[in-house]
Each structure stands twice: as C-alpha cells, then as structure tokens.
Amino acid sequence: MIVLKFGGSSVADAACMRQVAGLVAAALPKAPLVVLSAMGKTTNGLFAAAKTAEGGDLAGAMERQRALMAAHRLAASDLFGGAVPESLDVALTDLFGELELLLRGVALLRELSPRSMDAIASLGERLSTRIFAAFVGGAWVDARTVLRTDEVFGEAVPQPEAIRALAAEHMRPLLGPGRAVVTQGYIGATADGLTTTLGRGGSDYSAALFGAALAAEEVQIWTDVEGVLTCDPRIVPEALPIPDLSFAEAAELAAFGAKVLHPATIQPAVEARIPVTVRHTQKPEGRFTTISAEVRTGRPITALASRGPVTVLTVSSTRMLAQSGFLARLFEVFGRRGVSVDLVATAEVSVSLTVEADEPLKALLEDLAAFATVEIHEHRAIIAAVGERLKSTPGLGAKLLTALGDINVEMISMGANEINLSLVVKEECTAEALRRLHRVLVGAP
Numbered sequence: 001m002i003v004l005k006f007g008g009s010s011v012a013d014a015a016c017m018r019q020v021a022g023l024v025a026a027a028l029p030k031a032p033l034v035v036l037s038a039m040g041k042t043t044n045g046l047f048a049a050a051k052t053a054e055g056g057d058l059a060g061a062m063e064r065q066r067a068l069m070a071a072h073r074l075a076a077s078d079l080f081g082g083a084v085p086e087s088l089d090v091a092l093t094d095l096f097g098e099l100e101l102l103l104r105g106v107a108l109l110r111e112l113s114p115r116s117m118d119a120i121a122s123l124g125e126r127l128s129t130r131i132f133a134a135f136v137g138g139a140w141v142d143a144r145t146v147l148r149t150d151e152v153f154g155e156a157v158p159q160p161e162a163i164r165a166l167a168a169e170h171m172r173p174l175l176g177p178g179r180a181v182v183t184q185g186y187i188g189a190t191a192d193g194l195t196t197t198l199g200r201g202g203s204d205y206s207a208a209l210f211g212a213a214l215a216a217e218e219v220q221i222w223t224d225v226e227g228v229l230t231c232d233p234r235i236v237p238e239a240l241p242i243p244d245l246s247f248a249e250a251a252e253l254a255a256f257g258a259k260v261l262h263p264a265t266i267q268p269a270v271e272a273r274i275p276v277t278v279r280h281t282q283k284p285e286g287r288f289t290t291i292s293a294e295v296r297t298g299r300p301i302t303a304l305a306s307r308g309p310v311t312v313l314t315v316s317s318t319r320m321l322a323q324s325g326f327l328a329r330l331f332e333v334f335g336r337r338g339v340s341v342d343l344v345a346t347a348e349v350s351v352s353l354t355v356e357a358d359e360p361l362k363a364l365l366e367d368l369a370a371f372a373t374v375e376i377h378e379h380r381a382i383i384a385a386v387g388e389r390l391k392s393t394p395g396l397g398a399k400l401l402t403a404l405g406d407i408n409v410e411m412i413s414m415g416a417n418e419i420n421l422s423l424v425v426k427e428e429c430t431a432e433a434l435r436r437l438h439r440v441l442v443g444a445p
Contacts, residue, residue: 005207012040014078038124114153125184138180147188156196227289256384257307308381
C-alpha cells in the first residue's frame with residue numbers, strides 16, 4: 001500500500017478536491033491511505049474564532065464559525081451537484097455543533113487552554129476528510145483512534161509502538177486494492193481519548209507515521225511545488241526541482257528553512273526505510289523529488305536554504321583561556337533557561353552562537369553576566385549550503401566566499417556535519433546572498 005498526503009492548498013475548494021479525487025482514483029490499485037489537511041485557510045480561521053471567543057466576543061466567534069460552515073457546505077454542495085448525501089449533511093451539522101459548543105465554552109470562561117485549542121483546531125481536518133471520503137466513496141477513519149500521543153497539547157509527541165498496533169487494528173483491515181481509506185493529518189489523541197495536535201505543518205508527520213506503521217511502499221507528499229527545489233523560488237526564480245535527495249540532505253534542508261517538508265516528517269520514514277516523494281498536485285505528470293535512505297547523490301552542493309531572523313550572541317571571558325569547564329557552564333545556563341542554540345563557533349576567549357529571534361533573553365543575559373560579557377547582534381539570518389560531498393570537495397569554501405563578494409559573513413559553522421556549511425549574514429543581505437550562491441554553486445554546470 002501507499003500513503004498519499006494532500007495539504008490545505010490541494011483541498012482548498014471543490015475544484016481542488018476533484019483534482020485530488022482523480023489522483024486517488026489513479027492510485028486505487030495500490031491500496032491508498034489518503035491523509036488530508038484542513039481546507040485552505042480553515043485552521044487559521046479556527047484559531048481566529050477561538051481567540052475571538054477567548055476575548056469574550058461570542059458574537060464575533062459565531063460569525064467566524066458560520067463563515068467556516070458556509071465554506072464547507074458550499075464545497076460539499078458543489079461536489080455533489082447540490083444534492084449533499086444525508087449522512088454527510090448530518091456529519092457536518094454535528095461537527096459544526098461541536099465547534100459551537102467549544103467556542104461558547106471558551107467565551108464563557110474567557111480561557112483558551114492548549115487542550116481546548118487542540119479540540120477546536122482538530123475540526124478542520126475532520127471536516128475536510130468527511131467531505132472528501134463521501135465524495136470518493138472511501139472509508140473514513142478518525143485519526144485519533146490510531147495516532148496515539150502524549151499529553152503535550154499543541155506539540156504532542158507521537159508514540160510509534162502504540163500507533164503501529166492501532167493502525168493494524170483500525171486501518172489495515174480496511175486497506176486493499178481498489179478502495180481508498182481517508183484519514184486526517186495533524187491530529188491525534190492521548191490514551192484517554194483527549195484530542196491533541198502535532199503542531200502546525202504536522203500533516204506530513206502524520207503521513208510518515210502512518211506509512212511507517214503500515215510498512216508502506218511509498219509516502220507521497222502532494223503540495224503546490226514540483227518537489228524540493230534548489231532554493232526558495234520566491235527568492236531565486238530559476239530554482240529547479242531536485243530529482244533525488246538523501247534523507248540526511250532533506251533533514252538538513254528542512255531544519256534550515258526549506259518549507260516543503262515538516263522537519264520531523266522524514267524521521268519515521270528514515271527508520272522504516274520508506275521512500276518519500278514530493279509532488280505537485282496540479283502537475284501530477286511533472287517533476288518530483290524522491291527522498292530515500294538508499295540515495296547517494298554525490299553532489300558537492302545540492303541546495304540552499306535560509307532561516308531568519310536569528311540573533312547572534314558572542315559570549316567572551318578571559319576565563320576561557322586554558323580553562324576547562326567553561327563551555328559546560330555556558331551551556332548549562334542555556335539549558336536551564338530553555339533557550340535552544342542553533343550554530344556555535346568558538347575562539348580562544350569567546351563563543352558565538354545563534355538563537356531564534358523570539359527567544360526570551362533577559363534572564364539568560366543576566367545569568368551570563370555573572371561570568372562573561374555578551375554582545376548581541378539582531379536581525380541576522382542563517383544560510384545553509386547542503387550537499388553530500390560538501391566537506392570533501394577541495395576549494396569549495398573559497399568558491400563560496402568569492403561568490404558572496406562584498407556581503408559580509410559574520411559567522412561560519414562546518415565540521416559537525418559533513419553535508420552542511422552554514423553561515424550568518426545580516427538579514428537584509430539574505431536574498432542577494434542566496435542568488436549569488438545559487439548562481440555559482442548550484443546553477444553552475
């Protein structure tokens with residue numbers, strides 16, 4: 001069997017759903033499990049409705065609820081030529097009734113807990129899959145009966161062993177050539193049946209988890225681009241799809257800003273050695289990217305990615321000179337304050353490192369001031385060049401710096417990973433730096 005995951009843009013309206021239905025029909029001989037996101041901007045709409053209710057504006061929240069209901073009923077009516085099946089009509093009525101009750105509860109208490117937000121957010125996927133399953137005549141499975149998680153609402157951690165057992169019980173008996181099984185991405189449930197979510201973008205993760213649990217032949221991620229590109233096409237219009245990627249390359253690109261994949265998506269597939277393909281819903285015969293543990297591309301540079309803004313902290317102290325334990329003390333402060341570090345570069349009496357721009361730094365800086373001085377440089381960006389032969393290709397560093405020309409590089413990190421060379425520039429220089437690097441390193445014959 002195979003897994004087909006379709007994002008929100010792929011199921012944004014009735015026309016899009018018809019396109020997806022055609023792709024599912026073509027995959028029926030391979031016993032597809034279809035994993036859907038919420039329609040279009042539905043998740044944003046649900047978050048907005050919840051926040052409106054939290055502010056005590058029940059009328060405003062109900063207005064947003066009615067707008068969401070109208071959009072979904074319009075899509076259903078369009079798909080079925082105005083004659084929506086009674087069973088689907090009842091399912092939609094029940095789901096919007098559930099949403100109304102949740103919003104009324106939030107408005108009454110003026111409190112929006114992560115648990116309540118997950119219950120509200122889950123309705124987007126439950127609505128889209130009800131409509132789509134009815135349209136294609138597929139079996140509908142509530143992902144919450146299979147995707148078991150812990151109780152960290154909003155960023156729940158899946159439990160693969162439990163998922164494997166539950167998938168065998170609730171999904172495998174329904175799968176077979178000639179029929180589709182439809183379920184939701186992004187959502188799961190605790191052992192007690194409480195609804196959880198995997199975080200924004202978690203539908204890709206769900207697809208990989210289901211694929212691993214069911215030993216799928218392939219996990220297909222259908223989106224609005226022809227695979228993983230050599231750079232962000234909004235910045236570098238000449239960026240090209242990459243035919244194949246190793247899992248290691250894909251993980252690095254995802255972690256450093258490539259938007260096609262959720263960073264955690266590939267991990268279940270890595271462990272199960274299942275290939276992941278990234279395809280364009282509107283161009284099913286077009287180019288696509290295959291990500292596999294078996295791929296060995298041998299390219300010095302495969303692609304570029306960027307992430308920003310980030311903040312650079314340079315921590316200096318003469319106590320570092322010929323002293324042991326300084327780095328342990330330094331990173332103990334970061335760990336205690338819950339501040340995650342991305343890149344690190346060390347000198348004789350200083351350490352430079354990057355953190356996300358929205359990290360709360362006040363308490364951290366107070367702790368560091370007890371034994372070091374700290375310089376802060378905000379509005380920076382990380383640019384990552386990723387390729388399997390990056391470290392072993394002579395002269396590549398010189399070529400990179402030459403390409404950047406007058407763009408100042410404030411920090412370089414390479415060595416901890418053989419396939420990633422990361423550098424830090426001012427945020428306003430990011431786009432030009434990417435264009436120059438892409439032209440010379442990726443675009444060169």
